[in-house]
Structure formats: C-alpha cells, structure tokens
Amino acid sequence: MNSVLVAQDLGKRYGRRWALRDCSLEIPAGHVVGLVGPNGAGKTTLLKLAAGQLVPSEGRLTVLGGQPDGSASQLAKVGFVAQDTPAYSGLSVEEHLRLGARLNPGWDAELARDRIAKLGLDPRQRAGKLSGGQRAQLALTLGLAKRPELLILDEPVASLDPLARREFLQGLMEAVVDHDFSVVLSSHLVSDLERTCDYLIVLIGSRVQVAGEVDKLLSTHHRLTGPRRDHLPSDQHVVSATHTDRQSTFVIRTDSPIHDPSWAVTQLTLEDLVLAYMATPGRVHAGPTLEVQR
Amino acid sequence: MIWLTWRQFRGSAALMGAVLALVGLVLVLTGPGMAAEYSKGLSNCLANGFCDRFYNDFFDRYQQPFLGVTLVVLVLPALIGFFWGAPLITRELENGTHLLVWNQSVTRSRWLAVKLLVIGLTVMAATCLLGLAVTWWSDPLDKSAADGWALMSPLVFDARGIVPMAYAGFAFVLGITTGLLIGRTLPAMAVTLLIFVGLQLAVPMLVRPHFQAPISANVALSGGNVEGFNRDPGGMGLKLRDQIPTDAGAWVLTNHLVNPQGRKLADGEVFPLTPEGDKACTPLSPSQVGQGDPMGACFAELNRLGYRQAATYHPTRSFWLFQGIETGIYAALTIALTWLCFWWIRRRSS
Structure with missing residues (x-):
C-alpha cells in the first residue's frame, strides 16, 4: 500500500521539553485522515514536521516519498493550512490569490477564482476584515489551488461556529472528490471528523493508540455489558473496562463474532470509540494497532 | 516573491x-x-x-x-x-x-x-x-x-x-x-x-x-585656533579651539598650548608677557579695528616668542x-x- 507519511521513532524537542517523542505511524494514501487526540498529544508538532515547517530532533519522517526538508519541490507537493488559518490582514482576497499564483508553479488559478466566487467573497476585501469562517475558507483556497498531493490541515475549524465549520468541511470534501489528493486533518473534536474522515488515528502522548479505516474500526469495536467478569477470551482485545460490584462494561476490539449470550453487545459511535482510547492514556497499543491498519 | x-x-x-x-x-x-x-x-x-x-x-x-x-x-x-x-x-x-x-x-x-x-x-x-x-x-x-x-x-x-x-x-x-x-x-x-x-x-x-596614524603638529596661533584670552596682571591666558586653522574640517584628538620651552600649558593657564607682548595684546576698540584682525598683532608677537598650538589630528584629506x-x-x-x-x-x- 502507498503511504503518504511514514514516521519512525520521530521526536521533536524544544529546549528540554519533548513536544513529540517516539512517534511511529504510517498514513496510507487516498484517504481523508482524521488525527485526534487531547491537547498536547503532539498533533500540531507532527503536522508541522510533515509540512516541513519544523525539523525533527530525532527519528525519520518520509512524506510522499521525500524528506520534508523545506525544499521547493517538497513544499510544492504538500499543502498546509495552519492552526487559526492565518492570512495577511493588509492584503485583499485577490492579492492572496496573486501571492499563491506567484509563489507556486502548480497554481490552479481557475480553481481559486471559482472557489472565491462560489463562496461569495469580495476579491477586493482585505483579509483583516473577513470573518473567521471566510478567512479559513481563504486559507483553504490557497491550500487547494496549490494542487498538493497531500493537504495537511491543523485544527482548521477549531475557532469556527458550527455553520462555518460545516461549510468549511463540505468545501474540503467537494475538493477531495473533484481533485484526487490525500488529506490529513487534525481536531480534538471527533464530531468534526465523523462526517469527513474515512480513516482515523488517535494520538495520545506522541503514541498512536489506534489507527484504521473508520468503517473497519466501527465494525471491530464493541461495547459489552454484562455480569461482572475480569477476563475475556484472548482474541478480544480490551480497550477500556469499567466495573461495578455486579456489572462489567468493556470496550473491546475483535475480528471474530461475539457468541457469549451473557453479554449485551452495543455498537460504538466514533466518538465513543475515541473516548474509550483516550480514557486509558497509560496504555500503549504499539503492536495490536498494526493489525487494524491492514 | x-x-x-x-x-x-x-x-x-x-x-x-x-x-x-x-x-x-x-x-x-x-x-x-x-x-x-x-x-x-x-x-x-x-x-x-x-x-x-x-x-x-x-x-x-x-x-x-x-x-x-x-x-x-x-x-x-x-x-x-x-x-x-x-x-x-x-x-x-x-x-x-x-x-x-x-x-x-x-x-x-x-x-x-x-x-x-x-x-x-x-x-x-x-x-x-x-x-x-x-x-x-x-x-x-x-x-x-x-x-x-x-x-x-x-x-x-x-x-x-x-x-x-x-x-x-x-x-x-x-x-x-x-x-x-x-x-x-x-x-x-x-x-x-x-x-x-x-x-x-x-x-x-x-x-x-x-x-x-594622526598628524602631530605645532601650529602657529591665530583666530582659527584661539577661542579667547584673558588678560591678567601676571600676563595672559589663552583658550584654544579644537580646530586646526589651515584645516577647518580636521578631527582634533589632542590639543594643547605649548610655551617656547615646549612645556604644555593647561587650558587658560596664565603665562607672563614681555612689554612688547603686553602692548600688542591689549584689546583695541572697535573703531581701531576696521576690517582687519583685531588680534593680529598679538598673535604675531606670541608666535614670534614661540608659543604654539600642539595638536594631533586627522586631516580633512x-x-x-x-x-x-x-x-x-x-x-x-x-x-x-x-x-x-x-x-x-x-x-x-x-
């Protein structure tokens, strides 16, 4: 399988503090990948490393087959929409497009113009006067019209209201359908990702807790509720467990069907699934996660 | 870009x-x-x-x-x-x-x-x-x-x-x-x-x-390098300008008045005058001056006696x-x- 991103023991240190450490993961091509995790998990650092904005302190990182070393050719392949979607407040929308056209050999002027027109943005409007949602759309337009093979978005909708959030993600989805490229999108809100992503990575404390296609994750994870019990069959991997005096609730992952009639089996939503992994931050599922990735 | x-x-x-x-x-x-x-x-x-x-x-x-x-x-x-x-x-x-x-x-x-x-x-x-x-x-x-x-x-x-x-x-x-x-x-x-x-x-x-290396020179006294003087019963004292008369743009690093024996005098230090000098260095009234140098005679006498401005400087050139x-x-x-x-x-x- 083609990978857009491969990280091996990747680490980034600021002074003495490690923002990311021992991070190993592989992101397959052709997906809209959601990267979730609590604040401080290293999401932003990982994405900035992938975009070539940061240089790793240790480990190896390959993005689209190349090193994200800030070279022009590598920069051209990877689009990056930074957190809070920055834009030059003194430049107009039109001038932002001109900036993109001047600085990117693969610039798709038609795409950029069409998007701005469709969004109803006034090209002469200064970016400083745009609403948060409009500015995010402008930043997304810049990222899309660059025609990257991989578009990385770091918490692009975190500061947007629900409507702007939906419009932003919708715009992104339409672009993915129209032009074939991979997307990595980080968020700490699973609900954002649920509608958008077909692949999910849960990152906690620099470690990948679980990674896989959303459909597959949902079909292999179950919540079991039943009389209190401490052990489960070995093919059932326990993600989280809570017990009362008489009752046990497990979130498990398994590829096999569950036959035990004493369990009440319920489906998990994506949010339940992520929360189950987040609730057990101490555990590192380095080995088993690879099974799901296949 | x-x-x-x-x-x-x-x-x-x-x-x-x-x-x-x-x-x-x-x-x-x-x-x-x-x-x-x-x-x-x-x-x-x-x-x-x-x-x-x-x-x-x-x-x-x-x-x-x-x-x-x-x-x-x-x-x-x-x-x-x-x-x-x-x-x-x-x-x-x-x-x-x-x-x-x-x-x-x-x-x-x-x-x-x-x-x-x-x-x-x-x-x-x-x-x-x-x-x-x-x-x-x-x-x-x-x-x-x-x-x-x-x-x-x-x-x-x-x-x-x-x-x-x-x-x-x-x-x-x-x-x-x-x-x-x-x-x-x-x-x-x-x-x-x-x-x-x-x-x-x-x-x-x-x-x-x-x-x-700066130029060291002993320069004759004139209105270009003497800012003022004070008469004293014991003679006169001079106050020098940090300037070289022949080179108005020069950067003067050190600047002293030296007496005929070559001793450096402090700023305004009073030195005795000969009777000729005393006469030459008595200020003239404006009517006597005309367009010429009011102190010309005085400077001529001091220079004749051997008083000099000893300066080191960087010249304009x-x-x-x-x-x-x-x-x-x-x-x-x-x-x-x-x-x-x-x-x-x-x-x-x-």
Whole structure:
C-alpha cells in the first residue's frame, strides 16, 4: 500500500521539553485522515514536521516519498493550512490569490477564482476584515489551488461556529472528490471528523493508540455489558473496562463474532470509540494497532 | 516573491520616499544660494586677508538647518533598523503568517533573500543618495565649520558621504537578525536600537581614531585656533579651539598650548608677557579695528616668542579614506549578520 507519511521513532524537542517523542505511524494514501487526540498529544508538532515547517530532533519522517526538508519541490507537493488559518490582514482576497499564483508553479488559478466566487467573497476585501469562517475558507483556497498531493490541515475549524465549520468541511470534501489528493486533518473534536474522515488515528502522548479505516474500526469495536467478569477470551482485545460490584462494561476490539449470550453487545459511535482510547492514556497499543491498519 | 515583498513594503517605501523627497527639495532649493553666498563672502574677506569673522557669521546663520539636516541623516539608519528591520520577520511570526508564506513552493532562504535584497538595496540606495546630497549641500558649511562641528569630527562624519548607506544597511540586517533570534517585535526593536547606538558610539571613540596614524603638529596661533584670552596682571591666558586653522574640517584628538620651552600649558593657564607682548595684546576698540584682525598683532608677537598650538589630528584629506574604511567595517558586519540570518532561518523551529 502507498503511504503518504511514514514516521519512525520521530521526536521533536524544544529546549528540554519533548513536544513529540517516539512517534511511529504510517498514513496510507487516498484517504481523508482524521488525527485526534487531547491537547498536547503532539498533533500540531507532527503536522508541522510533515509540512516541513519544523525539523525533527530525532527519528525519520518520509512524506510522499521525500524528506520534508523545506525544499521547493517538497513544499510544492504538500499543502498546509495552519492552526487559526492565518492570512495577511493588509492584503485583499485577490492579492492572496496573486501571492499563491506567484509563489507556486502548480497554481490552479481557475480553481481559486471559482472557489472565491462560489463562496461569495469580495476579491477586493482585505483579509483583516473577513470573518473567521471566510478567512479559513481563504486559507483553504490557497491550500487547494496549490494542487498538493497531500493537504495537511491543523485544527482548521477549531475557532469556527458550527455553520462555518460545516461549510468549511463540505468545501474540503467537494475538493477531495473533484481533485484526487490525500488529506490529513487534525481536531480534538471527533464530531468534526465523523462526517469527513474515512480513516482515523488517535494520538495520545506522541503514541498512536489506534489507527484504521473508520468503517473497519466501527465494525471491530464493541461495547459489552454484562455480569461482572475480569477476563475475556484472548482474541478480544480490551480497550477500556469499567466495573461495578455486579456489572462489567468493556470496550473491546475483535475480528471474530461475539457468541457469549451473557453479554449485551452495543455498537460504538466514533466518538465513543475515541473516548474509550483516550480514557486509558497509560496504555500503549504499539503492536495490536498494526493489525487494524491492514 | 518580489511582488509580495514589494506589496508588503510599498507603504513604508512611499513614506520614506516622501520624507526624502521633502528633504531633497529643501536641499536643492537652498543649496545653490548658500554656495553663492559662501563664495561671494569668501572672496570679499580674502581681499581683506581676514576670514575668521566671515566663517563664524556664515556658519552661525545656517547653524539651524545644518544641525537639522545632520540629525536627519544620523537618525535615519537607526529608524530603518528599528521600524523596518526588527518587525520584518517578527510581524510574520506574531501573526502566524510565516506558516502561510513558508508553505508556498518557495524556500525560506529564497523568501529571506528576496526580502533582504529588495528592501535592503532600496534602503541603501536611498540613504546613499541622501548622504551624498547632504555632503554636497553642506560643503560650504563644512568648510567654515565652528569647532565641534568639523567635517571629520564624529557626529558630522557619520552624516556625510557614504557611511549613512553602510549604517542603514547594517541597521536593517541587524533588525532582521534580532527579530529572528528573539522572535518578538518589541524586544527585537529595543535590542536593535541598543546595539546600533552602542556601536555608533563605540566605533568613533575606540576604533576610528586608529584608522590612520594622526598628524602631530605645532601650529602657529591665530583666530582659527584661539577661542579667547584673558588678560591678567601676571600676563595672559589663552583658550584654544579644537580646530586646526589651515584645516577647518580636521578631527582634533589632542590639543594643547605649548610655551617656547615646549612645556604644555593647561587650558587658560596664565603665562607672563614681555612689554612688547603686553602692548600688542591689549584689546583695541572697535573703531581701531576696521576690517582687519583685531588680534593680529598679538598673535604675531606670541608666535614670534614661540608659543604654539600642539595638536594631533586627522586631516580633512583623509575624509574619503576614513569613509571607505568605516563603510568596509560595517559592510563586513552586515555580511556576517546576513550569513547568521540564513543559517538560522534554515534550522529555525517555527
């Protein structure tokens, strides 16, 4: 399988503090990948490393087959929409497009113009006067019209209201359908990702807790509720467990069907699934996660 | 990239262009008249053989614009470093726009190189033009300068010729460097100003005097190097100007009155006079003076006795040599800082 991103023991240190450490993961091509995790998990650092904005302190990182070393050719392949979607407040929308056209050999002027027109943005409007949602759309337009093979978005909708959030993600989805490229999108809100992503990575404390296609994750994870019990069959991997005096609730992952009639089996939503992994931050599922990735 | 740099820079460039155009207009309008007045006055006074009074009057008349123009040239490089250099990158960092622009298909080095070249060269061209224009304009004033404002003296030298260009280029790159290293605008501005002003003080005090071995000379006394005297029952005392009569633009490093035995006298120290000297050095009433030198007889007698001004100085003819060396020093510093900027931006963690 083609990978857009491969990280091996990747680490980034600021002074003495490690923002990311021992991070190993592989992101397959052709997906809209959601990267979730609590604040401080290293999401932003990982994405900035992938975009070539940061240089790793240790480990190896390959993005689209190349090193994200800030070279022009590598920069051209990877689009990056930074957190809070920055834009030059003194430049107009039109001038932002001109900036993109001047600085990117693969610039798709038609795409950029069409998007701005469709969004109803006034090209002469200064970016400083745009609403948060409009500015995010402008930043997304810049990222899309660059025609990257991989578009990385770091918490692009975190500061947007629900409507702007939906419009932003919708715009992104339409672009993915129209032009074939991979997307990595980080968020700490699973609900954002649920509608958008077909692949999910849960990152906690620099470690990948679980990674896989959303459909597959949902079909292999179950919540079991039943009389209190401490052990489960070995093919059932326990993600989280809570017990009362008489009752046990497990979130498990398994590829096999569950036959035990004493369990009440319920489906998990994506949010339940992520929360189950987040609730057990101490555990590192380095080995088993690879099974799901296949 | 050039377009973007220019688009972000054009506001400040227009502002600077307007200020420089205004200053240039004033210089062009007043310069020729001043030069004509100077040459006319000079030929008049040369006919009388005594020009000290003309020099004084001429310089006094134009002292305000002289100081104003000199100040503009002195301050401009610091302002450029302060307002253009320091915020150039910190503004991007503070607004997060570096993440936007550094992810276009242009390397950071190229981005920085274009910014440095486009703005740096504009800045240097503008300050070079200003420096030379002011040098042209103030030529008559520099020739008749009062002591303390000699052409080679630190403050005036810094505002003439090509060194303003070197200062401006350096200040600009210094601002960028501190901005890159510190990452925040206000501290970067403060540090830029501190370093630049410190250097502007340190170089003339510690380094520039050694560009060349100064000339040591015993110079005859005249109105050009004696500021005043006091008569005393025991004789007279002289107060010297820090100026060389034959070289009004010279930078005087040490300056003493020596008696015929070669002993240095303190400033204003009273020495005895011969009866001839006593007569010659008695002040005349204005009606007796006419157009000539009121102290001419006195100076003639003191010089005959062997009193001299013992001075070490850098002569005006070294002006362009000093300008060249100073420009070279600042150019070297600028290049070193530029290298540091490129090295840093490649490995910088944003």
